Amino acid sequence: MTAQSHIQVNRLSVHYGVGGSLFGGGGVLKAVDDISLEIPRGSFFGLVGESGSGKTTLGRAILKAAPISEGEVRYVDEEVDYDVGRLGKKELKDYRKRTQLIFQDPYAALSPRMTVRDIIAEPLEVMKLTKTRAETDERVREIAAKCRLNLEHLRRFPHAFSGGQRQRISIARALVCQPKFLVADESVAALDVSIQADILNLLKSLQKDMDITFLFISHDLSVVAHTCDYVAVMYLGAIVEMAPSRRLFTAPKHPYTKALLSAIPSLDPDDRGRAQKLEGEIPSPLNKPSGCRFHTRCPIATARCAAETPEWKAHAPGHFAACHFAE
Amino acid sequence: MTAPLLSVRDLTVRFRTDEGLITTVDNVSFDIASGEVLGLVGESGSGKSVTAKSLMKLNPGNTVYGPDSRITLNLEDGPVDVLSLKSAKDLNVVRGGAISMIFQEPMASFAPAITIGDQMVEQLLLHSSLNKKQARELSIEMLDRVGISDAGKRIDQYAFEFSGGMRQRAMIAMALSTKPKLLIADEPTTALDVTIQAQVIDLMKDLVDEFGMAILFITHDLGVIAQTADRVAVMYLGRVMETGSVREVIRTPAHPYTQGLLNALPKLEKLDEPLTPVPGDIPSPLERPEGCVFHTRCPKMIPGTCDSLWPDAVAVSGSHTAACVAVEPDMEAAS
Incomplete structure (x- = not known):
């Protein structure tokens, strides 16, 4: 299979109006600011960044769950070619079958009043993908087995399950309509370490099995390093660096990526205090710094960084960074 | 030998609920010396927060402490038996006086x-x-x-x-600001971004050096523990599974649970190695396993022994102990 792109994002911006009154005024919050990227078919694409970097908004805009203010999102598979921002009602319904979202908190994402079977069957029923109840049950059992759920548990209610089991139920529900593209937004962040590895392995094996493309959103760089093929690093609504996963973690170019990597607490007790610490906190997206948006916290910033926006430069095949001083 | 600042002996905490008595902390003992940072590691349901709250008797009204449980705080004016304190006025000596606490979610605090x-x-x-x-x-x-x-x-x-x-x-x-003798930090960096977490950890290290208080640092993140603690206690389902210096526990973990936790952690240095989850799920507190609480998920489980007997903590070396029958005790350390 060639590395054909599945999702193309071209100069996408998502703007929200904030403050102000009925008569205007107030500012515009650019949650996603002029982002372009391509997600290859069958890849596990990671999106990392701190809170407020816009990674969730980008994921939602691709699913048309956040407004596309400028630019375009294109979805291509062997059957359809959609301009996601301009979908008609019927096409949008079809798009919803092809794409799905897995949420962060498995405790909040499942209705306590529905049995596991009904939770997993709901997308099929809402989208009228099956004709009979027997057919629905068949599909539910099939996907539940794939997600390693005990079939006897289908009759129970979610409160009886642990975090890891609930997350497997959420995954089964997202996969039951056989989507081609899945956004996993911090899907392991709420899980314990001993369970997290299990869910990550499950997602990887489902991806191979069902030929799904993943957009994996996470704040945890070590998790992303272990699961994703490509990684994009976001800061204040823009992508500052993008590379094949191994390259990004072994040869990062952007000072922000370097700082993020060195901020991960080392497991070596004798390796204390070596981290290259970032000063300050992420600025408000309402009031973005001029020039390079990272210059207020960057350890190597110069006057040029405050004045000029850095170019998006290629450093190696598939490895891009936006920094004046990236070698 | 001088008495440690805090000594916890056989702490057992149960909650009275509609489903009966639920054991959340089971026979936990540990000491904290002045100026020492003790890391308490565990996953959800391990009882680490309940243990910490017991030190100030902050657990809710349906709490039942075990009859043999002792929490002794050795202050300059003499030892204080925390669990025997009743009135709010007496408890003020401990709450916010000798002990301060910081929580995970600063907005809620x-x-x-x-x-x-x-x-x-x-x-x-x-x-x-x-x-x-x-x-x-x-x-x-x-x-x-x-x-x-x-x-x-x-x-x-x-x-x-x-x-x-x-x-x-x-x-x-x-x-x-009240100059406590002991600071309890309950997941103080969990809600923060990594870059901010690194700043807060640095700050806490500086403050320990400056104020010389002891810290009970509670977290699920072994990396954070490696960066902050002197000694570690690993908890699972209310039991202490392993204790030792931070180097011993992280470099040469003796208990299968600690080993499993460390193997399940994605590491940046080892991108080629597959992630090895600890099999199974954490049992609900209503279905606490008999015998060793970890035996339902343990790769070294010995049928007939682990599912009926709680193993005593054995010395692995010096102060490094693990509660597991599969652990070879160090004869030199034990004698």
């Missing part, structure tokens, strides 16, 4: 409608002999010390006007 300054001053008036003016001066000094710029102005702001990292700094400033 500050009252939203009272300024940061008024909250800091209020607790100083309760726990010290300072007057209002002195208390305010000390509060500004502490805010400045934890790196909040323009502290003189910031002190009159409300919690919502602070960012996440600043709130956690203010929380630390408030907890330390």
